[in-house]
Amino acid sequence: MRVLIAAGGTAGHINPALAIAGAIKSHCPAAEVHFAGRRGGMEYGLVTRAGYPFHHIEVNGIQRSLTPKNLLRNAQAAYHLALSGPRARRMLRQLRPDLVIGCGGYVSGPVVRCAAKMGMRTAIHEQNAFPGVTNKLLAKDVDVIFAAVPAAVEKLGAPEKTSVVGNPVRPEIFMQDRALARAKLGAGTRTVILSFGGSLGARRINEVVAELAAWEQAQQRPLLHLHATGSRGVELFERLAKEKGFASGDSLRVSEYINNMPELLAAADLVISRAGALTLAELEAVGRAAILIPSPNVAENHQYYNALELQKAGAAVVLEEKELTGEALIAQVERLLSEPGKLAIMGKMAHTLAEPESLEKIWARLAALMELK
Known part of the structure; x- marks a missing residue:
């Protein structure tokens, strides 16, 4: 054949x-x-x-x-x-x-x-x-x-x-050991947040994540935040870090690309990302709570409709870019972290959508x- x-x-x-x-x-x-x-x-x-x-x-x-x-x-x-x-x-x-x-x-x-x-x-x-x-x-x-x-x-x-x-989801997504992935990161009992905007980077996501990172460090919450800037966001994020007074370290790890996405998804508790179909399928496969920021620059606004399916199921929160601010993102993260067990429940709802x-x-x-x- x-x-x-x-x-x-x-x-x-x-x-x-x-x-x-x-x-x-x-x-x-x-x-x-x-x-x-x-x-x-x-x-x-x-x-x-x-x-x-x-x-x-x-x-x-x-x-x-x-x-x-x-x-x-x-x-x-x-x-x-x-x-x-x-x-x-x-x-x-x-x-x-x-x-x-x-x-x-x-x-x-x-x-x-x-x-x-x-x-x-x-x-x-x-x-x-x-x-x-x-x-x-x-x-x-x-x-x-x-x-x-x-x-x-x-x-x-x-x-x-x-x-x-x-x-269809790549087999490596299903092969990860969550406890081992978290141990390799030294996450301990901390909540792990994973954020990214694609291989090139999304300027608006980098901007609001910078505000979130500054808030996290000011609050001194027990978090481990992993952020990928994308190739076009490296200098921007470095400049924003200086302006807003936060720094990479044990609680914030910044990279240009994510080369081990299956491993990081296994370790994460909350994902902040665009709403491409492949990303959502992987979130569903591993059962992860998400804050989704659909790209407005795609045909028929299809990322927004993708994201709505997860929001309807109670697996995600959708923030449209036209309404996206640092304050809005911080408010959603704070709300999700303040309710015990909320992220786990959202993750279970995401998993119900998996195929x-x-x-x-x-x-x-x-x-x-x-x-x-």
């Missing part, structure tokens, strides 16, 4: 695609799994490091802010879009896959659409509560639809062929589609 997976743009699309690829190889070792994406995108590095063949197709999104630079980008995007259909058909004729799966990102649109028109068996996976434009357009053409949450089913427009399977059998459900549906025993 030969499978082609199209995914790109963000880790929230690519990592679930890699997890699905791993499940296919686990159940069907002889399967050939190929990937399609942009060579200049994040997907190229992640896919090639995982050892899968990579096929380049250039598809770009339209920029909504019409600056001179973006007008040029939009002209290039229109050019690549016009060529994407013929390029996708050429790729499919060369590979002749038995199954084509789209996991989101602009690149999955022409690949999956062409595959469906050519009579190939097709599937898509939607990671968000508010589906992206690409998957909404593809839903009517594909054979199977996987949705991460029930809220996406009706929005995708084809409930009769949609299965709710959650978001630990996500990959098994996806494989079962794909095997049925492919008529595999």
Whole structure:
């Protein structure tokens, strides 16, 4: 069996695609799994490091802010879009896959659409509560639809062929020992707060976390706060530390990146972060309370709708960036810390949303589609 997976743009699309690829190889070792994406995108590095063949197709999104630079980008995007259909058909004729799966990102649109028109068996996976434009357009053409949450089913427009399977989570998330992870950090009985805004960093999150860090040190609470600034936030956070009079040390540990996220999630009691689908799936898998700050700079404001699912379940507090201040974040943290057992209860509610059998459900549906025993 030969499978082609199209995914790109963000880790929230690519990592679930890699997890699905791993499940296919686990159940069907002889399967050939190929990937399609942009060579200049994040997907190229992640896919090639995982050892899968990579096929380049250039598809770009339209920029909504019409600056001179973006007008040029939009002209290039229109050019690549016009060529994407013929390029996708050429790729499919060369590979002749038995199954084509789209996991989101602009690149999955022409690949999956062409595959469906050519009579190939097709599937898509939607990671968000508010589906992206690409998957909404593809839903009517594909054979199977996987949705991460029930809220996406009706929005995708084809409930009769949609299965709710959650978001696949990397196996390392489930393999951590919480007591060992906390011991390695020297956390003791302290409450561990983990905060981050992505690999590049989110300026507003760095700003309000700096105010929170100053408050924590002034209050001298028994906390261990782990914060990742992102590459663009290193100098900003250092400057804010000087301005607000707090410092890194035993109670506050600041890094640029988090290279051991599974371990830190295992140790944490409260997570402060964006609300990307992958992050939320990992929070649910480990059962962690969260304060979620959805990015306002994403299509269809989908992070906000993702975050609402956890807030409705009592697993998280949602703070929209337009209303986000240091005072607002401090007030929420203080409220959560002041109520004994609150974080543990929220964590248990998060865990009720987890789909630990996500990959098994996806494989079962794909095997049925492919008529595999």
